[in-house]
Amino acid sequence: MTVDPTTDSAVRERLIRAIAERMIAHADELTALDQAIGDGDHGLNMKRGFEAVLAAAPDLAARPLPAALAEIGKTLVMRVGGASGPLYGTLFLTLGKTLPERPSGDELIAALAAAVDAVKARGKSDAGQKTMLDVLVPVLDDLRRGGDGVPGRLADAAHAAAQATVPMRAVRGRASFLGERSIGHMDPGARSSALMIEAVVTCLEERA
Amino acid sequence: MTVDPTTDSAVRERLIRAIAERMIAHADELTALDQAIGDGDHGLNMKRGFEAVLAAAPDLAARPLPAALAEIGKTLVMRVGGASGPLYGTLFLTLGKTLPERPSGDELIAALAAAVDAVKARGKSDAGQKTMLDVLVPVLDDLRRGGDGVPGRLADAAHAAAQATVPMRAVRGRASFLGERSIGHMDPGARSSALMIEAVVTCLEERA
């Protein structure tokens, strides 16, 4: 059984469904996190966006990987309704624009780096500000380091990074209104990023 | 026939009706002025307030002059709905609080001065800012000067003062949004003040 999403539309569809279903399954948890330090809609927002992705999964999977990623990005931009929409949307759009159809390992890393940079530009933000970037940036760094245990290791790195947002003080997004009081809670976008990475890793490993 | 509103409730009622009817009759004109440099509701606001005053005219007139003035002020505060409500309301409330039941000429001037000062405090404003104060302040000064032709002369002074707001630049109230472009239009509150003064003067003179 192949596990290469660049050549196999069935793998692409499994991957898309894995991500979307993970987001939808964790909607209540994400909303609860956002209630503590934001406006309590992150789970609803992600659910809205990824339900649209799920509904289009076969169509999306029928396209080459870059086009599928770009289309997912566009769907998130159009459907999410919160700040996370353009941020995750930009992540996927940039991946779609940057990835060749059959990328090498280095090309994959370069595309991810471009996508994370695009999220920074979109959010006028960077790691350390208690956002999804506090997961995306360290996981990208870990991937760059390479070595044993990739991709499996990345899921653990992602969850550890999300956990590390707990003591941070938010300076971006709605949570920034809370100032000091944002300390002590996990950032909802960091959590959704970790879940997304875990879904990708698990899906690819299951079939390996 | 007496023309003393301090002793005669019929005179008080004529006076109250004269002011209220003048405001109501000029509502469209005041609104048109406010359309040019404000939000186009000054006539509606004055009409709303003075219709309530008119409806209560007999009741109001039955009270001693200070109490009647205070009650008019309260009605304007409660009913006008625009910035002019608390401003004119404060004018009448302060007159009511300051005037003795049978004021001397000096006491009348002192009460008017207190009332105009209270408007300044309420509006955080003064003459020269293209507001009703550009009528109230010079008319009070003219009254203070005394001499021939009072009160008749005051109506002309009031209209001239309102006219003098045309070249002024608004720095208070809604018109201040317009900056330079407020120049070239008469201030609606200056116009309503001049009409009010004229109504009082005419009513007192008619019967003299």
Next chain:
Amino acid sequence: MNANVGIVIVSHSPDVARGTADMVRQMVGDEVPLAWCGGNPDGGLGTSVPDIMDAIGRAWSEAGVAVLVDLGGAETNSEMAIEMLDDERRGRVVLCNAPIVEGAVMAATEASAGSTLDEVRRTAEELKPA
């Protein structure tokens, strides 16, 4: 009894006031006493002194009430309304020199932390015109 500072939203437009209150509610839940009013006594654009006094009563808290307003007339009417309160309440109501929507969200978030009236006002006023 809620010991947090109350928030009152006074706009020329009832829609703006209601919508701002919705946004505040979504962010701070029921932790903050909250009331809004908008529109002149006939329901058109403008504000109404008795409505403002009423809203202050509904959002009343022993910790005080912070009032957010939009344009000049709303400010003048709110100042008048505050002055017309009982002696005992008057001193515990402040008008914030802050934009209505953004200021209300900031003020309510600060109030939900149990901050004092003065802290709530200062937080809202961090957004005041430069």
Next chain:
Amino acid sequence: MNANVGIVIVSHSPDVARGTADMVRQMVGDEVPLAWCGGNPDGGLGTSVPDIMDAIGRAWSEAGVAVLVDLGGAETNSEMAIEMLDDERRGRVVLCNAPIVEGAVMAATEASAGSTLDEVRRTAEELKPA
């Protein structure tokens, strides 16, 4: 064709956006192309990129369009919407760093005088957080 700069109001709350537009209309009449949107794609509190793109289209003016937003998500979604416009329009839309209600009134008043897009933005931003 109206040659004045257009104004777009983007709030998390459709009520806030509609009410702000009412206030702007009362002050500047029909001299300024004006559109608003608010609410996420399901109608709850939030914003929607396609709705923002649509509002920009409705308020379109050859002189450009100034966009007023409330909180962070509205800003991010509006920036995204602007980037997704045709090349030819994109450069003529600016996001104002100003409070939504007060900024919209200021911007529209400036626009009604026939000012340029840059002047409109600067006038609105005189109100920006200190």
